[in-house]
Amino acid sequence: MHNVVKEYYGNVLTGSKDLQTNACCTDDNLSSSVKQVLANIHDEVMARYYGCGLVTPELLKDCDVLDLGCGAGRDCYAIAQMVGEYGSVTGVDMTDEQLAVANRHVEYHREKFGYKKANTQFLKGYIEKLDELNISDNSIDVVISNCVINLSPDKHAVLREVYRILKPGGEIYFSDVYADKRVPEHLKADPLLYGECLSGALYWNDFENLAKTVGFVEPRLVNSRAITIDNEELTERLGNVRFTSATYRLFKTVELETDAQDYGQSVTYLGTIENHEAQWNFDGSTCFIAQKKTKVSGNTWRTLQQSRFSNHFNFEGTFDKHAGLFTANNQIFDFANELKQDALSASCCAPAPKIESSCC
Numbered sequence: 001m002h003n004v005v006k007e008y009y010g011n012v013l014t015g016s017k018d019l020q021t022n023a024c025c026t027d028d029n030l031s032s033s034v035k036q037v038l039a040n041i042h043d044e045v046m047a048r049y050y051g052c053g054l055v056t057p058e059l060l061k062d063c064d065v066l067d068l069g070c071g072a073g074r075d076c077y078a079i080a081q082m083v084g085e086y087g088s089v090t091g092v093d094m095t096d097e098q099l100a101v102a103n104r105h106v107e108y109h110r111e112k113f114g115y116k117k118a119n120t121q122f123l124k125g126y127i128e129k130l131d132e133l134n135i136s137d138n139s140i141d142v143v144i145s146n147c148v149i150n151l152s153p154d155k156h157a158v159l160r161e162v163y164r165i166l167k168p169g170g171e172i173y174f175s176d177v178y179a180d181k182r183v184p185e186h187l188k189a190d191p192l193l194y195g196e197c198l199s200g201a202l203y204w205n206d207f208e209n210l211a212k213t214v215g216f217v218e219p220r221l222v223n224s225r226a227i228t229i230d231n232e233e234l235t236e237r238l239g240n241v242r243f244t245s246a247t248y249r250l251f252k253t254v255e256l257e258t259d260a261q262d263y264g265q266s267v268t269y270l271g272t273i274e275n276h277e278a279q280w281n282f283d284g285s286t287c288f289i290a291q292k293k294t295k296v297s298g299n300t301w302r303t304l305q306q307s308r309f310s311n312h313f314n315f316e317g318t319f320d321k322h323a324g325l326f327t328a329n330n331q332i333f334d335f336a337n338e339l340k341q342d343a344l345s346a347s348c349c350a351p352a353p354k355i356e357s358s359c360c
């Protein structure tokens with residue numbers, strides 16, 4: 001499958017316009033700060049964007065970021081502006097043609113961003129084998145990825161490697177395609193469906209369980225949108241399998257419990273994350289209002305405290321007294337229902353339907 005994918009992204013596609021479905025397409029529901037960042041990126045890089053979501057987590061200044069399957073580098077050059085001159089961005093991809101475009105514009109972006117030294121580099125390699133690229137254990141603050149992991153024939157190896165290279169408290173924040181059921185083998189073998197980021201997709205529940213087995217105990221869904229296959233022939237080939245593009249964040253947090261438990265703990269958001277002064281959405285079901293005490297599970301308490309967000313919160317409580325399962329902020333993601341709503345409102349790159357939050 002590596003060769004099928006290299007051929008597809010290296011030779012079959014010449015730009016985003018050649019895609020057959022909206023599995024990989026640019027979301028136009030962007031904040032003005034993100035629009036500003038994208039406006040600084042070279043046209044050739046923008047034209048070869050094949051992502052399926054927005055992978056711009058907050059608080060990236062001075063971070064070391066790795067982009068899995070960076071392609072022509074759109075997200076790398078966006079994040080390069082967010083980490084600033086003293087942060088770094090490394091893009092990894094296996095396809096020469098994609099890397100050629102990314103590499104061609106390193107100097108253009110250095111100058112555009114006004115940096116003395118470029119903070120962006122691209123490495124040729126496989127995302128299943130980051131060790132071969134000498135990416136050390138516990139060395140990366142944030143991993144991003146945009147519509148790539150579905151294309152990997154060994155998703156377990158990818159997640160295992162990500163867990164290895166992340167610093168304690170670090171996260172992978174990534175968009176990808178998920179199926180509402182396991183994809184039949186004959187569809188996985190179809191090069192067009194695979195290349196279009198559909199038939200390599202994991203059933204969402206298998207993905208969450210896989211993430212848990214490598215150590216990402218509590219996968220956090222950020223948002224999702226339905227994928228419409230605007231091609232009758234492909235729709236027929238896919239039968240009753242439906243696809244969603246979703247953004248998850250997975251934290252490398254120690255001492256998490258399998259289920260969210262209630263110890264009566266709370267946190268208060270200080271309103272200090274740039275562009276999120278009034279409230280900050282941690283994920284699709286957990287949002288924090290500035291200066292308001294919010295009850296959290298033991299897992300959320302630990303995840304925030306071990307992460308780069310810890311200075312932006314006051315933490316209250318201990319793990320001494322247990323009060324049962326935590327329910328207040330924690331919504332079980334109803335994938336089937338979400339898909340139904342997505343389908344009703346879907347158009348190419350429609351704004352991602354928000355999962356209703358319990359506090360906002």
Ligand SMILES: C[S@@+](CC[C@H](N)C(=O)[O-])C[C@H]1O[C@@H](n2cnc3c(N)ncnc32)[C@H](O)[C@@H]1O
Nearest residue numbers: 049050051069070071093094095126127146151
């Ligand atoms: C759908 S494109 C997305 C590219 C980029 N993230 C973007 O948003 O434009 C998928 C990219 O992942 C790369 N890729 C897929 N599987 C890979 C693997 N196992 N190792 C390294 N790169 C891979 C492909 O070469 C291609 O450039």
